[in-house]
Amino acid sequence: MQSTVNYLWHTDDLLGQGATASVYKARNKKSGELVAVKVFNTASYLRPREVQVREFEVLRKLNHQNIVKLFAVEETGVSRQKVLVMEYCSGGSLLSVLESPENAFGLPEDEFLVVLRCVVAGMNHLRENSIVHRDIKPGNIMRLMGEEGQSIYKLTDFGAARELDDDEKFVSVYGTEEYLHPDMYERAVLRKPQQKTFGVTVDLWSIGVTLYHAATGSLPFVPFGGPRRNKEMMYRITTEKPAGAIAGTQKRENGPLEWSYTLPITCRLSTGLQSQLVPILANILEVEQAKCWGFDQFFAETSDILQRVVVHVFSLSQAALHRVYIHAHNTIAIFLEAVYEQTSVAPQNQEYLFEGHICFLEPSLSAQHIAHTTASSPLTLFSMASETPKGLAFRDPAQDIPKFFPKVDLQADYSTAKSVLGAGYQALWLAGALLAGQELMLRGLYWFVSVAGMPEMQELKRITELRSKLRALAEALSRCSHNITETQTSLSNLSSELMKNRDQVHADRSIQQVQCCLDKMNLIYKQFKKSRMRPGLGYNEEQIHKLDKVNFGHLAKRLLQVFQEKCVQRYQTSLVTHGKWMREVHDTRNHLRMVSCSVAAFNTEAQGAQESLSKILDQLSHQLLQDRTKEAQVSATPTAPHPSPALMDLVLHMQELCEEMKLLAVDLQDNNHIIEGLSRPPTAPDS
Structure with missing residues (x-):
């Protein structure tokens, strides 16, 4: 046990360790409150005095919810080592979150946005106080669970931090090599002498690598053999990166460099967020400091995302x-x-x-x-434009599953199990997405067909009920009625199929089967993780370890079999059926629109006929009135002309027809809004 005046900790409760200090979980002696204590070792006192006190001074200056709080600076009793008493973050670091197998391919979108929001807010507070961190990485971003169960991420470890204005430069080198700006990497890792100075934008490079890691689960720049085994190639990748590229890899020894301008298909972020994020990564992962964005633009662009x-x-x-x-x-x-x-x-x-x-x-x-x-x-x-459904694009998790080596190698077996488990969690996530996609396909098409869709059909059905009155349009409307009856039958059958398939989707248990395999694999994985810390295994334990490897492989095979044969195949079958149904709906709707246009044209024709009839009747009535006037004027003359009997009969017949047309016009007017509805898209109040 070690202690200061107010705090107590055990050296087994190690949270993290660096070159100059170790961090432990500790408790307040009076209240029992959990805290983190950073205990500096002997090597830390070999640094200049101003460097030793810099972290205390920086932390005292900062006060923000996304910066780990400094509670006190104390000393141990015997050795009088300096101790920083800080806020304890029970969720571990962002690195520990990313190293968990379920995040092997990056964080879920909502959690990534929380990381982005917290890192941006914390960095903004640093710049407001003219602080450059110089060691931004997932391991220095701590996670705390809020009172409502939400994640809160906080920047920590300000051992390399110092005050620096935007236009100031520094020459000293700090940081972790995978997240280090290439100019600093050249001097600190490759040990090459150069006279370059560095500004505050070096933090932006580290943020870019960190955000890429959080979004994908892997580092953006990876030479063959890994960053720490091939340092010269690591430097080449970062410095030769083309403008706009956000990642570079070398997949075989002495092989070519491959550049990527987008996030990988395994990334769990939506295309909507990726389109906003990629330009930011491209502009802060810029080697030339003159071309790299400044913090003002970085804050503006990231805030724009977070405010949406x-x-x-x-x-x-x-x-x-x-x-x-x-x-x-x-x-x-x-x-x-x-x-x-x-x-x-x-x-x-x-x-x-x-x-x-x-x-x-x-x-x-x-x-x-x-x-x-x-x-x-x-x-x-x-x-309204028909197209073939493409569905969810994804990479088969089977491509990311390595095989165990026959020889017992505790570290290698642990790493292999972790990779397999990560692919298993990816399969679980994809299975959920595929099943949800099937539900949305069926539900959406069912709504469109049965509930809200095809309003033209309902209106046409009402119009066909008027065909006995619309005698001039009886034949056309009769054909419409026949078409609607067939359409109703077709759509009724389609609705029944959709409901039947929705019931099948709801009864699907493939996700539970994948989860069961993962649970069993997790138990073996945890045992491997525990075993790797031991120097070796006894005979019986080694035999059990071998059996666990075999069982782990069987479970992984079963998991992938369920994913491919049940999840993927059912989804692909559903996608093909969905495409057939969509084409059927498009064809039906286009046909109904053609019928709708025909009825509208008939209505216009009927109205025109009524107007023409009224004009003719007015002319005949006027002529008949003139003839009767002349007859009255010459009534005493035996030879006075009489109105033509044929003209009288025509007028009477036209008057009867006009009255009939007026009655028809009233019916047309009452139902005119129905016919007009056929020539425009249906509307409804906003939901």
Whole structure:
């Protein structure tokens, strides 16, 4: 046990260790409060005095929720070693989060945004106080669980920090080599003499590497054999990186360098967020300090992301879920354009449903009028332009599973088990996404067909009931009625199929089977993790270890079999069926629109006929009136002309026809709004 005046800790409770100090979990002697104590070793006192006290001075100057708090500076009783008493973060470091197998391919999107928000806020506080950290990395970002269960990340370890204004430079070298700016790497790691000075933007390079690591689960720059085994190639990758590239790898010994301008397909971030994040990474992972963004632009661009709201949109035509990032003050027109950028569905071809109701989005309104969405309750986008659904793009987790070596090697077996488990968690995540995609496909199409979709059919059905009155249009409307009856039958059958398939999706137990395999694999993995710390195994323990390796392999094979044969195959089958149903819906809707246009044309023709009939009747009535006037004037003359009997009969017949047309016109007027509805898209109040 070791202690200061107010705090007590055991050396077994080690949280972290560096070149000049060790960090332990400790308790306040009076209150029992958990804290972290940083105890400096003998080597730390060999540094200049100003360097020794710099960390105390920096921490005393800082006060922010995303910076680990300094509570006190004390000394141990006997050796009088300096001790920093700091806030204890029970969630470990961001590095420990990323090293967990479930995050082998990066953090989930919501957690990544929490990391981004916390790092940006903490760095902003540092710059407001003219502090350069010089050792930003996942291991120096601690995680604390908030009162509501949310993650809070805090910057820590200010041993290399110092005060530095934006226009100032420094020459001393600190940091961790994988996250080190190439200019500093050249001198600190390769030991090459150079006269370069460094500015505050070196922190931006480290932030870029850290954010890439958090988004993907791996480092952006990886030579063959790893960064620490091939340092010269590591330096080459970072310095030869083309503008715009955010990652570079060498996949075989002495092989070519491969550059990437996008995040890998295994990344769990949405394309909407990736499109916002990649330009930031490209501009802060810039070797030349003159071309690298400054902190002002970095804060502006990251704040722009963090201030946006997310609208979840499921494209029925693509069978893909999108996260659209927009500002709340944007107009809906801007939202529609953002959807177009992600889906290639032009705004004029976009129709939306939300929770089974038609959702009409007025372009001039604020985006705040869009309903609150979630991944399980998105806006459903229907494209009037037919296309083949592509579905979720993903990499088969089987490609990321290594094999165990026959020889017992505790460290290698642990690493292999960790990789296999990481691929298993990726399969679990993908299985959930595929199953959710099937549900959204079926639910969205069912809503469109049965609940909110095909309003033209309902209106046409009402119009066919008028065919006995619309005698001039009886034949055309009869054909419409026949088409509608067939369409109703077809859509009723489609609705039944959709409901049947939704029931099958709900009954799917493949995710539970994958989870069961993972749980069993986790137990073996934890045993491997424990065993690797031992110098060796006894005979019986080694036999058990070998059996565990065999069982681990069987479980991994079973997990992938369930994923491929149940999750992927069912999803692919569902995707093909979804495409067939989408084509059927498109064809039906286009046919109904053609019928709708025909009925509208018939209505116009009937109205024109009525107007022409009225004009003819007016002319005949006027002529008949003139004839009767002349007859009255010459009534005493025996030879006075009489109105033509044929003309009288025609007038009477026309009057009867006109009265009949007026009655028909009343019926047409009463139902005119129905016919007009056939020539424009249906509308409904916003959800």
